[in-house]
Structures are given as C-alpha cells and as structure tokens.
Amino acid sequence: MADHQRIHPVQDSDTAAVATPPQKATTPLVGRGSFRSENGDPEGQYPPPLRRTIPYTPTKPPRRKSSCCKKCFCWTLSLILLIIIILGILAAIVYFVIQPKIPNYSIDSMRITQFNLGTDNSLSATFNVNITARNPNTKIGIYYEDGSHLSVWYVGTRLCEGSLPEFYQGHRTTTMLSLMLAGQTQDAVGLLQSLLVDQQSGSIPLNLQARVPVRLKVGGLKLMKWKFLVRCNMAVDSLSEDNIVRIRNSSCRIGFRL
Structure with a gap:
C-alpha cells in the first residue's frame, strides 16, 4: 500500500506579508511638545481641571406687603x-x-332809651328790642339754655349787647321776647358823624347777631346741644334818644353748629 501523499500548504508571498504582524515604530508618531500621544487624546483620559463655581441658591419671591395694605x-x-x-x-x-323745620325769628320793634356822647368821647347806648321767635315743628320742642349772646352792630362797630333768658318753647308756639341791650363805645366822635350822615338820608344800616345754645326735644328724648347762629339785617330811620325807632326793613337768617 502506497504511502498517502502528504500535501503541505505553501504560503503565498502576499499572504505571508499580510499575516506578519507589523513592527512597532521606533520613532514617535507625534512630535515633542504636542499634547497628543499614541494612546489618544489626554483630555479624554484625565479628569477635567477643577473649576470653582458659586453655589446656586434659589431666591424666594418677595412678600407682597402691598396686597395686605x-x-x-x-x-x-x-x-x-x-x-x-x-x-x-x-x-x-x-x-x-x-x-323738622327751621325756627323763624323777626325783629318787631326797637326803642332807644339811651344814646349820648360822654365827656370822654365815649358813646353809651341802650336799646330795647322786641323779638318774635316761632317754632313751627309739631314733634320738636326747643330748650333755650344759658350762655346766649346778642349784639347790635353799626358798620363794624358794636353798639350794645345782651342775652336771651332761659325758656322752653313747645310745639307750634310763638314766643315774644323783650330784650334790653346796652353797651359803650370808646372814641365815638367819628362814629357819630357817620351816623348823622346816614340819618339825614333816612336809612341807618344795623346788624343784630345772636349765638344761642339750644337743646332739641324729640318726644321724650332730649338731644345734644346745638348752637343757633342768627343774623338779622335791618335799616332804621334814626337813632335818637327816647325815641321809638321805625324799622324800614329787616331780614333774618339762621344757621346751626354742634
């Protein structure tokens, strides 16, 4: 029996060249001073340098104080x-x-019992004035209390003054008041000359002012204190002593104050 023919594979020159492992290069692939090496980019191998960062703290929204206000x-x-x-x-x-209705006041008559110039040029005057007060209310009474003040003025000069008595005025009643007002004016020579000029014309302007504290009564209830402010403008024919003055015209206004 013949020996089997042994076949030994023969490597081709090209195949042998491929299968032979390449020799390592003895020279560096990258020049000196370069950051790259044969193992790759060092930035991918080493941790990044430490960077100092400011910690982030979330800010709280400001409180809306204006909303509470x-x-x-x-x-x-x-x-x-x-x-x-x-x-x-x-x-x-x-x-x-x-x-409620506003009370009514009117000056009915006035008599001068004294009106003369003294040796010291002071003017003494005494007036008797009749005033009518009407309360038109059906459910309100009026208490006229102490502390009232009345005065008669001529061109900004007070001639005489007085006060009202204390009394109660019931519902829908009319009260007649007779008042005496007296006063004295210093250095009245110029005042008398002005009065003589107006007296020749037959119309002397006078002004009566009154501040009267009152309390209103509604049913059985007595309310807080009020103050009636009365102002009456009138024109008279003369201001002669012991003479009944004729009132040519008059009108009164009333105001209120707590």
Whole structure:
C-alpha cells in the first residue's frame, strides 16, 4: 500500500506579508511638545481641571406687603361707606317721620332809651328790642339754655349787647321776647358823624347777631346741644334818644353748629 501523499500548504508571498504582524515604530508618531500621544487624546483620559463655581441658591419671591395694605384699605373704606349709608338711612327715616323745620325769628320793634356822647368821647347806648321767635315743628320742642349772646352792630362797630333768658318753647308756639341791650363805645366822635350822615338820608344800616345754645326735644328724648347762629339785617330811620325807632326793613337768617 502506497504511502498517502502528504500535501503541505505553501504560503503565498502576499499572504505571508499580510499575516506578519507589523513592527512597532521606533520613532514617535507625534512630535515633542504636542499634547497628543499614541494612546489618544489626554483630555479624554484625565479628569477635567477643577473649576470653582458659586453655589446656586434659589431666591424666594418677595412678600407682597402691598396686597395686605390694599386689603386693609379696602375693608376700611367699605366700613366707612357702610356707616355712611346707615347714617343716611337713619337721617331719612328721622326726616320723614319727624319732619323738622327751621325756627323763624323777626325783629318787631326797637326803642332807644339811651344814646349820648360822654365827656370822654365815649358813646353809651341802650336799646330795647322786641323779638318774635316761632317754632313751627309739631314733634320738636326747643330748650333755650344759658350762655346766649346778642349784639347790635353799626358798620363794624358794636353798639350794645345782651342775652336771651332761659325758656322752653313747645310745639307750634310763638314766643315774644323783650330784650334790653346796652353797651359803650370808646372814641365815638367819628362814629357819630357817620351816623348823622346816614340819618339825614333816612336809612341807618344795623346788624343784630345772636349765638344761642339750644337743646332739641324729640318726644321724650332730649338731644345734644346745638348752637343757633342768627343774623338779622335791618335799616332804621334814626337813632335818637327816647325815641321809638321805625324799622324800614329787616331780614333774618339762621344757621346751626354742634
């Protein structure tokens, strides 16, 4: 039996050249001073340099203090408006139920008992004035209290003064008041000359002012103290002693003050 023919593979020159592992280069692939090496980019191998960063802290939103102030202001304004509305309703009820009316005053007559110039050029004057007071209210009474003050003026100069008595004026009543007003004016020579000029024309302007503290009575309730402010403008024919003065015209206005 013949020996089997052994076949030994013969490597091709090209195949042998490929299979032979390449020799390592003895010279560096990258020049000196370069940051790259044969193992790759050093930035991918080494950790990045430490950087100092500022820690982030979230800021809290500012508190809205203005909103609290606005709420307080709105509540206060609403409360004030509510009080005003309630007071308005009460005033309307009182007005329609009680129907208040303003008192009326008029000067009926005036008599001069003294009006002469003294040796020291002072003018002494005494007037007797009759005043009518009317209360037209059906449910309101008027208490005239102590502390009233009346005065008669001529061109900014006070001639005489006095006061009202204390009394109570009931519903729908008329009261006649006879008052004596007295006073003295210093250095009245110029005043008398002005009076003589007006007396020749037959019209002397006088002004009566009154401040009267009163209390109103509604039913059985006595209300707070008020002050009546009365101003009466009138024109008289003369200011002669022991003479009844004729009042040519007069008009009175009244105001109120707490």
